[in-house]
Amino acid sequence: MTFNSVIQSFPWYNLFAGLALIAGIYLYRFNARKIDDFPQRKDFLIIIMGVAAVAGFALSNVAGWFFYSGLFELTLLDRIRAAGFTFYAGLLVFIAISWRWMVLFGFKTDLYFNEIVPSITLFHAIARIGCILAGCCYGIKIDFQLLSFTISRFPVREIEIIFLLIMTVLFQIKILKNRLIIYLAGYSLLRLILEFFRGDDRGYLVTGVLSPTQEMALAVLIFIMVISFPKLKSIAKK
Amino acid sequence: MSKKRGTSSVPMIMGIIGTVFQLPGAVCSGACAAGLGSVAGESQKAVNDVADFYMGLGLVAALLGFICGLFGKRNPVFAGIGLLIAAILSGITLITFNFFSMVALILFLLGSIFAFVQKKEEVPEQ
Numbered sequence: 001m002t003f004n005s006v007i008q009s010f011p012w013y014n015l016f017a018g019l020a021l022i023a024g025i026y027l028y029r030f031n032a033r034k035i036d037d038f039p040q041r042k043d044f045l046i047i048i049m050g051v052a053a054v055a056g057f058a059l060s061n062v063a064g065w066f067f068y069s070g071l072f073e074l075t076l077l078d079r080i081r082a083a084g085f086t087f088y089a090g091l092l093v094f095i096a097i098s099w100r101w102m103v104l105f106g107f108k109t110d111l112y113f114n115e116i117v118p119s120i121t122l123f124h125a126i127a128r129i130g131c132i133l134a135g136c137c138y139g140i141k142i143d144f145q146l147l148s149f150t151i152s153r154f155p156v157r158e159i160e161i162i163f164l165l166i167m168t169v170l171f172q173i174k175i176l177k178n179r180l181i182i183y184l185a186g187y188s189l190l191r192l193i194l195e196f197f198r199g200d201d202r203g204y205l206v207t208g209v210l211s212p213t214q215e216m217a218l219a220v221l222i223f224i225m226v227i228s229f230p231k232l233k234s235i236a237k238k
Numbered sequence: 239m240s241k242k243r244g245t246s247s248v249p250m251i252m253g254i255i256g257t258v259f260q261l262p263g264a265v266c267s268g269a270c271a272a273g274l275g276s277v278a279g280e281s282q283k284a285v286n287d288v289a290d291f292y293m294g295l296g297l298v299a300a301l302l303g304f305i306c307g308l309f310g311k312r313n314p315v316f317a318g319i320g321l322l323i324a325a326i327l328s329g330i331t332l333i334t335f336n337f338f339s340m341v342a343l344i345l346f347l348l349g350s351i352f353a354f355v356q357k358k359e360e361v362p363e364q
Contacts, residue, residue, distance in 0.1 A: 011262040011338070018258035022251055039361060040243065047248075050308040054301060075286060077268045079295055091264040 014129025020055075024123035029152040031115040031172075035108075045112060048101045049094075056094035060086040061169040067203030067212045084136070087124065088191060088213045092220070094182075118171040125164035131157050140199040154197040163190055185224050244314040246356035252349025253307015253321060256342045257300045260328055263338030264296025271335035292331055296339065299327035303346045310353055318353035321346045 025046055032042045064083030065071045071079050098116075102109045131137040139154030167186065171179050195202065195214045201212035210218070272289035280288075306320025325346035333335045 013256060014258040014261055015255075018254045025250070043243075047305070047308045047312065050305060054304060075289075077265065077272075077289055080293075081265055101259070123359070195252050 004062060012133035013127075013130040014135065016127070016133065017127045020123040020126035020130075023126055024119035027122055028116055028119040031118060032112075035111055035115060036150070044105070045102070045107060048105070049098050049116070052094045052098035052101065053090075056092075057085055060090035063089045063212075067205060069204065079137035086213065087127075088216055092216065099117045104162050113180045117183050118168050121164045121168040121171065121183060125161050125168065127163070128157050128161045136200065138199050139197050151198060156194050156197050159194065160190070163187075181224060181228065182218055186189075188220045192217045192221070214228065217231070241361055242314075242358045243361045244311040244317070244353065244356045245359055246310065246352055248352040248356070249310030249314070249317050249321060249349040250307045252352065253303050253305075253317075253324075253343045256293065256321075256324070256328075256345035256349060257304040259338045259345065260296060260300035260303060260324075260342035262280070263328065263331065263342050264293050264300055266336040266338055267296050267331040267334040268293030270336055274334065292324070292334060295327055296331045299324045299342070299346075301333065302327065303342070303349070306338055307349055313347075313357060314353045314358065318350045321350035321353060325350060 028046070028049075030041070030227050032045075035042065061080060065079055067086070070084065071082055075080060082236055099109055099113070102112060126136075137157055139156040142151060142154050144151040163186075167183060171183075175182060192214050195211050195217075198211070202213065204213035205215050209213065245247050268289040271292040275285035275288045302320055303324035304326065306317045309317040309320065325343050328339045328343045328346060332343065
């Protein structure tokens with residue numbers, strides 16, 4: 001076994017997802033200091049989010065069985081391996097489950113989600129670095145040359161990382177309210193556009209024109225517009 | 239009334255990093271078990287059953303390690319016992335000789351020890 005083969009077979013994506021999760025939890029703990037609540041409850045929320053994240057990732061893998069053709073012909077082991085993870089599907093499941101649980105356990109959802117969102121963006125940015133190292137989620141082939149600098153694939157992952165890091169910084173210093181809505185609207189719009197430049201197999205959900213992620217992003221954007229409309233209307237009246 | 243709470247983040251970190259290694263470990267042990275079964279000349283159905291069993295065991299270990307690691311501060315005893323069980327389960331999957339499960343086993347074990355021996359603080363009951 002050569003050094004190169006060890007490096008190639010190393011689970012980079014998993015490792016970076018783990019590191020991203022730890023960074024996200026630390027950022028949540030830092031931000032949650034502002035919330036006036038018992039420390040045990042703040043710790044309990046980490047467990048709720050952990051379970052919701054596992055459920056999100058697991059369900060995104062199961063969703064992948066339906067997105068990509070021919071996976072049901074494989075054995076369970078190969079199917080799990082081939083389906084991988086769809087971040088966007090996992091994110092929506094994570095938000096839905098953790099929201100429901102927070103309501104059940106009497107957490108102030110608006111207050112807590114406001115402090116959780118920077119952790120989500122930081123987690124996602126670091127996990128995407130794992131995508132670069134693992135060689136997944138790549139862009140379409142392009143031929144861009146500037147002096148001696150050459151780009152052979154559209155930098156979808158890199159654009160996402162920059163966007164998410166900027167969002168994290170903005171959430172920490174500038175945007176202090178309505179973070180969840182702003183993040184969901186901004187990220188959904190970005191994914192809707194970036195998906196056109198993805199070079200890997202994006203699967204099929206409802207239409208053959210848009211990828212499953214784009215269809216979900218579109219649904220989220222419409223949902224945000226519908227719930228924000230009364231608010232915007234009242235602001236316009238004033 | 240007051241309750242005891244852990245102060246160390248090590249069980250949580252060990253739980254997460256252990257899970258990170260145990261996930262490919264679970265897939266690997268499934269594949270390795272299938273390979274070993276094929277070499278032993280077992281039927282295809284038996285090979286698939288053994289592969290699914292070891293992969294399932296590995297995934298349960300990963301899930302247990304992750305969730306119990308998150309309990310590191312809130313309930314140190316529960317976290318310690320959970321991480322110990324996760325270490326034992328990943329130890330069982332080591333029968334298929336995979337490197338990732340070995341790393342996960344060590345990390346879960348370390349997390350379990352830290353969960354038990356960490357400094358505890360008194361916090362008021364909710």
